[in-house]
Amino acid sequence: MNKIDVKSINLADTEFWKRTDREAAFAALRAELPVSWHDFPTGSPEVGQKGFWAVTRYDDVVTVSSDSKLFISGESTILGDQSIEEAQQEGWFLNMDAGDHFKLRQVVARAFSPQGVTKMTQAAQHYAATIIASVKERGECDYAREVAQPFPVEVVCDFLGAPRENRRRLHELTVTALAGDVLGADAPRAIASAFVELNDYGTQIAKEKRKNPGDDILSLVISTKVDGRALSDEEVGYFFQLLVTAGMETTGTVGGHSMKCFLEFPEQMQIWANDPQAVSSTGFEELVRWISPILHMRRTATQDTEIAGQTIRAGEKVVMWYNSANRDESKFANPNAFDVRRNPNPHLGFGGGGRHTCLGAHLARLELPFLVAETLKQLKNIEPAGDPIAVPSRFVNGLASMPIRFTAA
Numbered sequence: 001m002n003k004i005d006v007k008s009i010n011l012a013d014t015e016f017w018k019r020t021d022r023e024a025a026f027a028a029l030r031a032e033l034p035v036s037w038h039d040f041p042t043g044s045p046e047v048g049q050k051g052f053w054a055v056t057r058y059d060d061v062v063t064v065s066s067d068s069k070l071f072i073s074g075e076s077t078i079l080g081d082q083s084i085e086e087a088q089q090e091g092w093f094l095n096m097d098a099g100d101h102f103k104l105r106q107v108v109a110r111a112f113s114p115q116g117v118t119k120m121t122q123a124a125q126h127y128a129a130t131i132i133a134s135v136k137e138r139g140e141c142d143y144a145r146e147v148a149q150p151f152p153v154e155v156v157c158d159f160l161g162a163p164r165e166n167r168r169r170l171h172e173l174t175v176t177a178l179a180g181d182v183l184g185a186d187a188p189r190a191i192a193s194a195f196v197e198l199n200d201y202g203t204q205i206a207k208e209k210r211k212n213p214g215d216d217i218l219s220l221v222i223s224t225k226v227d228g229r230a231l232s233d234e235e236v237g238y239f240f241q242l243l244v245t246a247g248m249e250t251t252g253t254v255g256g257h258s259m260k261c262f263l264e265f266p267e268q269m270q271i272w273a274n275d276p277q278a279v280s281s282t283g284f285e286e287l288v289r290w291i292s293p294i295l296h297m298r299r300t301a302t303q304d305t306e307i308a309g310q311t312i313r314a315g316e317k318v319v320m321w322y323n324s325a326n327r328d329e330s331k332f333a334n335p336n337a338f339d340v341r342r343n344p345n346p347h348l349g350f351g352g353g354g355r356h357t358c359l360g361a362h363l364a365r366l367e368l369p370f371l372v373a374e375t376l377k378q379l380k381n382i383e384p385a386g387d388p389i390a391v392p393s394r395f396v397n398g399l400a401s402m403p404i405r406f407t408a409a
């Protein structure tokens with residue numbers, strides 16, 4: 001294989017994300033230039049804005065994530081520039097710091113705890129079984145589009161208390177909101193309009209929920225006071241927007257990629273199929289490590305500092321690449337082996353352990369293993385029926401299509 005010239009790598013360029021050797025490129029960065037500068041190229045949505053530092057080693061990602069005073073989220077967590085208002089309207093408390101972040105996260109923290117999410121067990125099992133049953137007799141399907149993506153949409157919407165209608169539209173909007181950077185110059189407009197529609201829809205549901213509260217997350221948000229006051233309908237709408245965008249696309253990505261992994265590593269599929277009870281927990285964590293559904297989060301340095309010998313100036317963007325940390329050879333034995341029994345597995349797929357660590361990890365841990373178990377129970381002789389289609393986003397490791405053939409068990 002040709003040696004990769006680390007100076008030629010530009011993580012801001014969508015073209016980079018079409019490369020098939022991108023994990024090798026990250027390995028080269030980790031080895032030779034663990035903290036590297038990237039400018040926005042012509043044609044990228046952020047052209048003309050100042051670029052960012054990319055942090056690629058496991059320990060450095062943890063350092064950045066853990067120091068929320070030196071590396072803040074409030075100036076946005078995306079690659080491009082945003083005003084404080086825009087950042088909150090497109091990410092809510094994900095893009096806040098310290099007290100404000102803590103107070104808002106606390107409103108829903110208990111509901112997302114391991115105990116809190118167990119109430120979704122039956123629903124997750126039910127949706128997994130019925131979605132697989134709906135394709136089973138056809139002998140083929142697009143596993144990413146028809147199975148993996150709709151599954152968490154149903155679970156998350158039930159959990160939040162979103163009505164049954166419009167769920168497909170909600171999913172489309174979350175894909176544009178998170179992976180809209182693939183649209184190049186059109187991205188800023190498309191992404192902003194997806195967030196506006198999500199916020200408006202959330203605001204509308206908030207109004208209905210005030211009249212008819214239920215046993216769901218949005219009703220909880222409506223009934224909780226923050227700093228002694230009830231949240232406005234718009235603020236409840238922002239909660240909705242953050243939770244649907246964070247909860248649908250990510251888990252759908254794990255589902256779609258799980259099939260891609262199983263076809264690439266059939267012996268691992270067999271291990272999982274033989275004993276789902278024993279393997280689903282380590283198997284799920286390995287899927288998240290391997291896939292890294294969210295590729296990065298950005299912070300902004302508040303003071304001049306140094307990471308791995310590289311000077312970072314106050315005000316500069318620092319981007320943590322979770323996919324790279326998750327293949328860091330100093331942390332994982334055989335990082336390029338997909339091993340559903342890997343244990344321990346301290347991956348950073350849910351974040352680097354700081355205050356913004358994924359709120360929904362326990363919901364994802366609960367729901368996704370049901371989808372894998374039902375797939376392996378109801379479908380046999382699974383084989384590819386075409387090439388998978390990846391989404392060349394810089395933010396999410398999406399899978400648009402995963403055609404398969406199978407026989408019904």
Ligand code: HEM
Pocket residue numbers: 065093094095105156242243244246247248250251254288292293294297322349350351352353354355356357358359360361363364
């Ligand atoms: C396998 C699926 C998932 C993955 C890989 C994932 C990944 C992530 C990552 C990397 C972060 C940023 C962490 C940081 O900045 O330190 C995050 C934050 C977040 N995630 Fe997830 N996520 C998943 C599923 C979910 C689900 C199902 C929900 C809820 C329905 C959810 C809700 C959130 C929220 C609300 C935040 C922001 C937390 C904060 O700012 O305090 N996630 N997630």
